[in-house]
Amino acid sequence: MDKVLFLALTLSLLAVLTQVNCSSSKLKRVRRAQVLGFDWKNCGKPDDPAVLKTLNLSPDPISIPGDLIASASGSTAVELKSPLSLDVTLEKEVVGIWVKIPCVDELGSCHYRDICDILNQLIPPGQDCPEPLHTYGLPCRCPFKAGSYSLPKSDFYLPNMDLPYWLTNGNYRVQGVLSSQGKELSCVKVALSLNSDN
Template identity: 30%
Template structure:
């Protein structure tokens, strides 16, 4: 997964909860003071099948410029057969801490989807209202059956920007 696919998921910070048969997305942390607010979040198919594609539509607002350094902490756990396993960080994928995602995205080419939808690929991420329509992501869950939990926390200059909890069940 490129950092831009990760950013697409991170952008899905919700005011409430989105829940389907196999996927739940919830805001976490200090939602009242979050720097990113989402007004619309829709996904299909529902239920999501794993492995498989998910299509996302989201409208969100960045309340103030998000400037470097932007730290991202990602924790991924899978619960299966009564055991909980934290997925390690390997080559920037898994349970990772990114000291400054601005440095990371500066070295990657902006995907066409972002360019075509006027989504910024470099820091700062400017204050404003944005829409992502028909964003397609591939979710590679397949071999390991169980419950997956992904927690993503984002800070800009050590100030809380937003937090996201994603839970998925792979039966």
């Protein structure tokens, strides 16, 4: 995961998602879940300007609900401002074959036209960034200025959540490509296993 703003965006979204609860009839309440074998790597081009240098999550497995300890660092050589598009490819392993999950209700392999708009909806302008981003002076909405970002080891609480029925158990791969005006800025791949009780 050597592409950065994904640091700021990933941390912003992580902090925000711990506070957001979706309410859709297509989602089901997960009483308990575990994320096992979380792994990430960079998938971008050598000249991508946004670089996530480190991302550490513990414990392994991560329990939901439960406590999560996260630290990260990265940098961006350019200001990351609206519009910032994000292309997500989500795959699930089915009998040894990786199957691409289509975009359904904004979940799955989706194209998001502007992550900045989404961040503004989750954390309205003028509102403080959630902790611990606020304490460390890390941004949670666009623009993300050029420079280096670092989140020391920080505690997060992951609450109960609602998940689509197809996203509750299995091995997953996720790739995110961040772009602006057709130019790739960053690319990150994540792999994990999810086990849940209904």
